[in-house]
Amino acid sequence: MAGSASLYRRRAIKNALALGLGVIATLFGLFWLVWILGVTFIRGIDALKPALFTQMTPPPGADGGLANAFFGSMLMSLMALAIGAPIGVCAGTWLAEYARRTRLGGTIRFLNDILLSAPSIVLGLFVYTLVVAHTRQFSALAGALALALLVIPVVVRTTDEMLQLVPSTMREAALSLGVPQWKMVLQILLRASRAGIVTGILLALARISGETAPLLFTALNNQFWSADVTKPMASVPVVIFQFAMSPFESWHALAWAGAFVVTLFVLALSLISRFLLARSKVTHD
Amino acid sequence: MHATTTLPRPRDNGADLRSARDARHDRLFRYALMGCALLVLAALLGAAASTAWGGRLAFETFGFKFLWSEAWDAVNGDFGALVPIYGTVVTALIAMLIAVPVSFGIALFLTEVAPNWMRTPIAAAVELLAGIPSIIFGMWGLFVFAPFLAEHVEPWVNDHLGTIPGVGVLFQGPPLGIGMLTAGIVLAIMVIPYISSVMREVFLTVPTRLKESAYALGSTTWEVVWDVVLPYTRSAVIGGIFLGLGRALGETMAVTFVLGNAHQLSASLLMPSNSIASVIANEFTEAYTDLHRSALIALGFLLFLVTFVVLALAKLMLVRLARREGA
Numbered sequence: 001m002a003g004s005a006s007l008y009r010r011r012a013i014k015n016a017l018a019l020g021l022g023v024i025a026t027l028f029g030l031f032w033l034v035w036i037l038g039v040t041f042i043r044g045i046d047a048l049k050p051a052l053f054t055q056m057t058p059p060p061g062a063d064g065g066l067a068n069a070f071f072g073s074m075l076m077s078l079m080a081l082a083i084g085a086p087i088g089v090c091a092g093t094w095l096a097e098y099a100r101r102t103r104l105g106g107t108i109r110f111l112n113d114i115l116l117s118a119p120s121i122v123l124g125l126f127v128y129t130l131v132v133a134h135t136r137q138f139s140a141l142a143g144a145l146a147l148a149l150l151v152i153p154v155v156v157r158t159t160d161e162m163l164q165l166v167p168s169t170m171r172e173a174a175l176s177l178g179v180p181q182w183k184m185v186l187q188i189l190l191r192a193s194r195a196g197i198v199t200g201i202l203l204a205l206a207r208i209s210g211e212t213a214p215l216l217f218t219a220l221n222n223q224f225w226s227a228d229v230t231k232p233m234a235s236v237p238v239v240i241f242q243f244a245m246s247p248f249e250s251w252h253a254l255a256w257a258g259a260f261v262v263t264l265f266v267l268a269l270s271l272i273s274r275f276l277l278a279r280s281k282v283t284h285d
Numbered sequence: 286m287h288a289t290t291t292l293p294r295p296r297d298n299g300a301d302l303r304s305a306r307d308a309r310h311d312r313l314f315r316y317a318l319m320g321c322a323l324l325v326l327a328a329l330l331g332a333a334a335s336t337a338w339g340g341r342l343a344f345e346t347f348g349f350k351f352l353w354s355e356a357w358d359a360v361n362g363d364f365g366a367l368v369p370i371y372g373t374v375v376t377a378l379i380a381m382l383i384a385v386p387v388s389f390g391i392a393l394f395l396t397e398v399a400p401n402w403m404r405t406p407i408a409a410a411v412e413l414l415a416g417i418p419s420i421i422f423g424m425w426g427l428f429v430f431a432p433f434l435a436e437h438v439e440p441w442v443n444d445h446l447g448t449i450p451g452v453g454v455l456f457q458g459p460p461l462g463i464g465m466l467t468a469g470i471v472l473a474i475m476v477i478p479y480i481s482s483v484m485r486e487v488f489l490t491v492p493t494r495l496k497e498s499a500y501a502l503g504s505t506t507w508e509v510v511w512d513v514v515l516p517y518t519r520s521a522v523i524g525g526i527f528l529g530l531g532r533a534l535g536e537t538m539a540v541t542f543v544l545g546n547a548h549q550l551s552a553s554l555l556m557p558s559n560s561i562a563s564v565i566a567n568e569f570t571e572a573y574t575d576l577h578r579s580a581l582i583a584l585g586f587l588l589f590l591v592t593f594v595v596l597a598l599a600k601l602m603l604v605r606l607a608r609r610e611g612a
Binding site: 030036099 | 481506508582
């Protein structure tokens with residue numbers, strides 16, 4: 001009797017210990033989130049000023065802003081979406097509608113998931129050897145292409161998943177009315193899963209807004225305002241990298257301000273997409 | 286799946302033409318979509334082929350010696366991959382040592398301990414961590430975390446862990462703040478959301494029947510998780526860990542900030558080093574000889590190869606559970 005009581009107590013203690021460690025692990029995870037976001041927001045707001053959005057990146061010691069970097073990031077992200085999103089939607093549609101259970105479809109889905117987590121710096125090297133090494137010119141276009149390679153897998157995956165959620169009765173209803181399949185896909189399926197696909201594109205935008213590694217040797221950097229996509233172009237993450245690694249205090253402040261804006265933008269995007277996703281799921285059920 | 290069949294209608298010529306046209310459009314549409322899907326394939330193969338091609342000069346010059354030579358001399362043109370490989374592996378291992386237990390704890394808390402109203406917000410908050418751009422982790426690591434470690438943690442580590450015989454050598458060194466230990470910790474924070482969200486999702490797939498049977502036999506929550514949930518989800522949990530490992534191996538910016546960019550091989554975790562990704566990020570635009578650039582691209586090829594294998598294994602492990610779920 002005494003033996004079993006001590007056994008029970010030992011098991012209860014072990015249980016309490018394990019669950020307690022679980023609580024501590026969760027607090028540990030949240031602790032970093034609070035610390036990192038807190039530091040970014042406090043230092044970023046300190047360095048925030050209107051000139052950030054109106055002036056160019058300064059030489060060390062001088063005053064300035066990040067206007068050219070913001071413009072470059074925006075332009076390259078939009079170009080990357082313009083290239084990557086249609087390709088991603090088409091490929092995702094093919095996977096969901098034409099290759100759901102085929103071997104080729106399975107292989108591409110598998111490789112797409114790998115591309116999703118592949119190191120972005122290697123994709124930068126890929127675009128470097130493909131484009132920059134041949135044109136002998138770092139360019140915004142090459143940067144956008146590298147970012148598009150990051151957009152594609154995100155959009156493919158969400159499109160594929162969203163289309164698979166559309167009930168097959170909808171397809172059958174359309175086909176039985178004699179609608180050709182391409183019309184059915186474009187006008188019924190893609191419309192039904194519009195919210196989900198837009199979410200995927202927003203997620204992709206959130207992902208590329210903070211990406212630095214693939215831009216380092218494709219778009220490079222540019223101290224001045226440039227809208228020429230065949231020339232090097234500044235982007236916020238690359239400027240942050242350059243400024244943060246420098247020994248100059250004024251550059252550090254600008255880097256924090258840039259980091260604050262990028263973080264805010266990315267977090268807002270992921271919250272919006274989360275909200276959209278939750279809403280689209282409700283309407284499906 | 287839903288191939289359109291054109292029914293022959295001999296009497297109605299207009300409808301016949303129309304259905305032929307529709308069939309043609311359908312075929313075109315289908316090929317166009319398939320072309321886009323094949324681009325995904327091409328992107329992956331292209332990345333492998335182009336980095337292999339770009340690195341051929343280094344592979345030809347150094348042969349297999351490239352893998353275990355610790356030389357990195359841009360002036361005399363002698364390059365080896367050992368130091369970056371060592372840095373990459375060590376930092377990723379430190380990251381996994383921290384991230385795996387913590388992620389398991391978070392998944393345990395979110396699936397078994399936390400009250401229902403708490404689960405979604407906390408899971409979302411942890412996943413928010415994955416959304417923060419890696420350059421932010423890097424800046425925070427360099428300006429905030431590294432000085433903190435140098436001032437408060439590393440002297441203590443030196444005095445207490447550094448004196449343990451055997452493993453002590455790992456923890457001896459100047460308290461610089463930046464180094465392999467710092468990079469490993471930052472990487473751990475970055476991969477925790479990925480691993481914990483996979484673990485949480487697969488823990489939720491365990492049939493309630495199984496868990497309730499164990500509870501009915503008198504198991505404690507911990508015993509249910511350790512003896513029922515974990516064995517049931519083992520392959521997917523390992524898959525999630527590999528997914529995190531793949532991310533940790535290829536992470537660039539955060540590591541570049543806090544690793545210190547020093548080309549040296551040292552046993553101490555407090556010393557600065559280099560990882561494959563950080564060497565490429567630091568040196569690529571400054572590489573003026575073809576051989577130097579080729580050596581960097583060759584490193585990129587090695588990194589791609591390793592992460593491909595790790596991520597493919599992760600995916601296969603995850604699929605195994607999904608298949609059993611489906612069956």
